[in-house]
Amino acid sequence: MENVVVYTTTNCPHCKQVKSFLADKGISYEERNIELNEEYAQQVYDMGVRAVPLTVIGDFKILGMNKLQFDKALAEYNA
Numbered sequence: 001m002e003n004v005v006v007y008t009t010t011n012c013p014h015c016k017q018v019k020s021f022l023a024d025k026g027i028s029y030e031e032r033n034i035e036l037n038e039e040y041a042q043q044v045y046d047m048g049v050r051a052v053p054l055t056v057i058g059d060f061k062i063l064g065m066n067k068l069q070f071d072k073a074l075a076e077y078n079a
Helices: 013-024 038-046 067-078
Strands: 004-008 030-033 054-057 060-063
Touching (some): 004 013, 004 038, 054 067, 060 067
Antiparallel strands (some): 054 060
């Protein structure tokens, strides 16, 4: 699976949950820390979001650690 992006900040507990969840499922992802890169922060703002973690899987944008939304997005993405 490609094109999974997780927008994070450095000390975000929910970001760690999302990264662990994806890793446990064997899903590779690109982490984009918005504190370390202004361009990544702008990408999040341009999507109309003001919080992290924000995970982008295909057309799905999942805010926070929402297992139901992850399962739905991953099922559709893998279909």
